[in-house]
Amino acid sequence: MKCRKCGRSAVINMRHHKLALCEECYLEWFPEQTKRAIERYRMFGPREKILVAVSGGKDSLSLWDVLLRLGYRADGLYIHLGIDGKGYSDRSLNYVEKFAARFWGASFKVVDVKALYGKSITELAREKLRGRKICSLCGLVKRHEMNRLAYEGGYDAIATGHNLDDEAATLLGNALRWQAGYLARQAPVLPSTHPKLARKVKPFCRLYERETAAYAILRGIEYIYDECPFAIGATSIFYKEILNQLEVHSPGTKLQFYLGFLRAREEGLFSKAMEGLKLGECEKCGQPTTAPKLCAFCRLWES
Amino acid sequence: MVKVIYRDKEWELKGRMTVRDAISKVGLNIQAVLAVRDGKLITEDTILKDGDVVKLVAVVSGG
Numbered sequence: 001m002k003c004r005k006c007g008r009s010a011v012i013n014m015r016h017h018k019l020a021l022c023e024e025c026y027l028e029w030f031p032e033q034t035k036r037a038i039e040r041y042r043m044f045g046p047r048e049k050i051l052v053a054v055s056g057g058k059d060s061l062s063l064w065d066v067l068l069r070l071g072y073r074a075d076g077l078y079i080h081l082g083i084d085g086k087g088y089s090d091r092s093l094n095y096v097e098k099f100a101a102r103f104w105g106a107s108f109k110v111v112d113v114k115a116l117y118g119k120s121i122t123e124l125a126r127e128k129l130r131g132r133k134i135c136s137l138c139g140l141v142k143r144h145e146m147n148r149l150a151y152e153g154g155y156d157a158i159a160t161g162h163n164l165d166d167e168a169a170t171l172l173g174n175a176l177r178w179q180a181g182y183l184a185r186q187a188p189v190l191p192s193t194h195p196k197l198a199r200k201v202k203p204f205c206r207l208y209e210r211e212t213a214a215y216a217i218l219r220g221i222e223y224i225y226d227e228c229p230f231a232i233g234a235t236s237i238f239y240k241e242i243l244n245q246l247e248v249h250s251p252g253t254k255l256q257f258y259l260g261f262l263r264a265r266e267e268g269l270f271s272k273a274m275e276g277l278k279l280g281e282c283e284k285c286g287q288p289t290t291a292p293k294l295c296a297f298c299r300l301w302e303s
Numbered sequence: 304m305v306k307v308i309y310r311d312k313e314w315e316l317k318g319r320m321t322v323r324d325a326i327s328k329v330g331l332n333i334q335a336v337l338a339v340r341d342g343k344l345i346t347e348d349t350i351l352k353d354g355d356v357v358k359l360v361a362v363v364s365g366g
Contacts, residue, residue, distance in 0.1 A: 001346040011344040012337075020346060057364060169365070213337055213362035217344060227364060236365035244334035244363075 012214045015251035023218050030215045031066045034203050038070075041188040043201035048156035050074040051198070053146055054099075054108065056092030056224040058216040059161030061099050063204055065221060067159065068106060074159070076100065076108030079145050081138060082120020083228060092224045099221060109153075111145050117301055128300060134230045137300070144297035147287055150198035162202040165209035168254045169239040171261055180273035187265065194279045194288040208254065209240075305351045309336070309359040323347040325357060335363050 001010040003022035010020035021029055037043070044050055050067060054060040054076040067074035078096045083089045093110065100106040114120040119127075121141060125134045150158050167186070174182045190200040204212055216223055231237065246253040264270075279288040282295035289295035294302070307314045307325050314329050322338045322345055336359040338345050351357060 001348050010346050013346045013348075023344070058362075059364075165363070166365075208334075209364070210334060210337060210362045213360060214344060217337065217339070217360065225361075231365050234365045237363060240363050240365060241332070241335070244332045247334050248332060 011218065012211070014208070014211065016208070016247075016255050026214065027218055030207070030211065031070055033207060034063075034066045035070055037188065037206050038201075038203050041201075041205075043159075043189055043203060044072070044157045044199070046072065048073070049154060050157050050159050050201075051146070051150045051153065051155040052076050052159045053142070053161070054078050054096050055161070056095035057161070058221070058223045059163055059166075059204060059209070059212045061095065061161075061221050061223050062212050062216045062219070063159060063161040064099065064106065065103065065219060066215075067203070068103060075153075075155075076106065077146065077149055078108060078110045079142050080110055080112040080114075081141065082112075082114045082122055083230065084120065084122055088224075088226070088229055091226075095222055095224050109149065111149065113141060113145070119301075124300065133234070135234060138230070140296055140300070144285075144287065144295070147197055148285070151196045151287075155198050157199040157201050159201050159203055161204055161212070163204045163207050163209045163212050164254055164258055165240050165243065166236075167202070167205050168243050168258050169236045171258060172239045172243065173235065175261075180270055183261075184265070184270035184273035187262070193277075196281070196286070196288050205258075206255070304353060306356045307359060308356065310361065320351055321347065322349045322351060322357065325351060326359065329359075331359060336361055 001013055001020045003010045003025050004020055005025040006022060008022040011023050012026055013020040050072055052060065052064045052067060052074050054064055064074060064076055076096060078093055080089050080093055096108060100108050121134065121138055125137055129137060146158050170186060174186065188202050188205045192199045243254050277290050279290060282289045282298055283293050284298040285295060287295055305316045305320065305325060307316060307329055309329065309331065316325055316328055323333060326333050326336060333347055339358045339360055340355060
């Protein structure tokens with residue numbers, strides 16, 4: 001297969017775009033697509049300060065790489081959750097450190113949850129969840145810490161490496177249960193709704209997971225390949241498998257599913273569910289919350 | 304023989320085939336993996352020959 005732009009040997013074929021590209025053209029195309037999404041959805045401007053949530057995985061490290069190459073002011077944030085299956089968090093942090101050491105000008109902060117709050121996510125889950133899935137707890141802790149660090153560091157936006165497959169899987173899950181509130185809040189940009197909440201943006205929301213992996217490989221970015229031990233058997237992975245079956249049968253299904261949803265959302269399909277929630281501030285940490293006294297994060301640490 | 308490696312699994316496949324055929328023979332979805340031969344990414348129409356070693360890189364992550 002030949003590159004559609006220059007005729008050299010292609011390294012990736014994107015059937016949904018009817019586009020095959022060689023290594024050189026792909027490494028140009030991928031950041032261009034990211035920039036286009038940043039501008040199309042007005043995620044942030046060239047002078048704004050961006051906090052990139054990095055996990056050591058292919059998506060977040062590729063995102064950090066692309067934002068720095070595009071010239072954005074993007075700092076990394078690694079949240080060490082203390083996931084201890086074969087030292088998973090330590091190994092993930094190691095990939096972040098390696099990336100930052102290789103990329104001149106890449107600076108990042110590490111938040112160690114156990115050092116700050118006294119318990120790792122694994123220990124917390126053992127006490128609080130009693131066998132339930134840990135991912136929701138992980139999400140809550142990460143959101144709290146991202147918001148806190150973004151506010152304290154004066155960042156305009158928090159960028160995450162969510163790709164189109166992540167978004168399509170979330171959409172499928174929400175649509176299967178017709179969760180209008182979640183559907184209303186699923187978007188490439190979540191605007192700030194409180195002075196202490198930075199905007200949330202997903203610059204890879206139109207790029208397939210296969211494309212972010214290809215970018216990491218071609219760019220020589222080393223990333224944690226193993227799945228988080230707690231994500232094994234996760235429903236989101238099952239939804240991705242189903243969507244990939246549909247994609248093989250009819251290329252472009254995932255993209256159309258997501259873009260069609262965004263159009264429907266813009267046209268007001270979920271406008272009723274979008275009506276703003278009233279935000280107060282947590283009595284303990286001061287972060288915005290809909291709860292009357294303590295936010296969900298602070299309630300976690302109450303004995 | 305073509306050797307196919309995916310995570311901690313290995314297969315030996317007989318005969319000439321494309322990357323697409325090899326992925327299908329080991330029961331994986333073409334959307335869920337990328338194929339690497341001699342350290343280079345290759346497309347699904349690439350013909351594999353005797354002695355080739357293809358590593359399939361999983362691209363799906365979640366949680």
